[in-house]
Amino acid sequence: MIDKDLVQIKVAGPNATVVTLPAPTNMSLSLMELLKGNGYPIQATCGGMALCATCHVCVLEGYEQVGEPASDAEWAMLDSLFNTTDTSRLACQVRIGHACDNMLVKILGDT
């Protein structure tokens, strides 16, 4: 049986590996919380206010479908980084919903 409240989030790792994480859509989780909860080493220094960039990810697949587009505050932070890509997001600003199903992300952080 397929759980209607569960989506799949794919995380690209080193050497072309991809890990698939089941993610509940009914817990008001952010992508940052999901990644952190699954043991990825994200500091999330600011706690999810888009005030640091430790949860910076590149969305490799599904960027257009993610849901809410980046706010000015999020863009302002992304603009201050040196490894920002055209499909960068702060994971704390991406709400896990059905639109996120099968998205593929890579963790970049603040470097």
Next chain:
Amino acid sequence: MITTDICIVGAGPVGLFAVFEAGLLGMRCHLIDVLTQPGGQLAEIYPKKPIYDIPGYPVVLAGELIQRQLEQIAPFKPTWSLGEKATDLQKNPSGDFLITTSGGNQIQAKILVIASGLGVFEPRKPPISSLDDFENKGVDYFVKNPDAYKGKKLVLAGGGDSALDWTIFLADIAAELTLVHRSSRFRAAPDSVEKVMALSQSGKVRLMLDANVTEVHGNGRLNKVVVSNKDGWPTHLDTDYFIPLFGLRPELGPLAQWGLNMDGEAIKVDNTLDYQTNIPGVYAIGDINTYPGKLKLILCGYHEAALMAQSAWKRLHPNSMFNMKYTTVNGINGF
């Protein structure tokens, strides 16, 4: 040399409340913070954000909470080293701590309290080779003294509020000003963007968009930067100063070298007793510490500050009987 009972590293909400709790017990405090104003991230990064979990305040703006806390600790007349980093920790033969700051100040204290939250806010530095060689020799990460740029050639980089605000301000002072931004769009406040565009049209500011500063050159002192556009095409610019303004990033800072037991970026403390670290007389409270069940809430930091102060008093008065008094009974007896 400043002599005090308690030296507090970090003037955020928890550091400020520690002054209050220490003051109730008659202990004087000196605060050190790398930021030039008290309040830590609440004042510097999100003064206009609402906070909902401070008892007694259904909602309070971060900046307002800090103002209220400053009012609350005023009777205890804390002293300050603001805009300075605590760089070195030594122990005197007398058993007192000697803390040295980046401003060259020395603080002698019987107790050290680390309430440094996220850590030291450091400027985010662009990845340009040999940039470090020119720091304070033409490369500045902060505009501390605008007069220094009078009649000089400047290159600023960044696209946020700070980069735009300084571009507008320095355009009148500098001989030449170039602003380099990695994108073609600015996300700063719209009126700042308009002003910068107007300055660009009038020729007072040279805008280089979709571009990055990729090289810095000089002979002991900076005299040239290379700006590369999206296709990697280089432009050489003679300049006296390069000012990258890419915001601040918290770093653990010098306290990593102080011999404290750490768990990653956090200081391990004894939460069953008093939030003391592995060095007797050194406490860590608020977001910088860790222990089983740690919750990074301002509220929890306040609690830790209260317990720290009781323990610190007992360390300073080993032969006296401790008698806890409520403020409702005793009121506030300032210094």
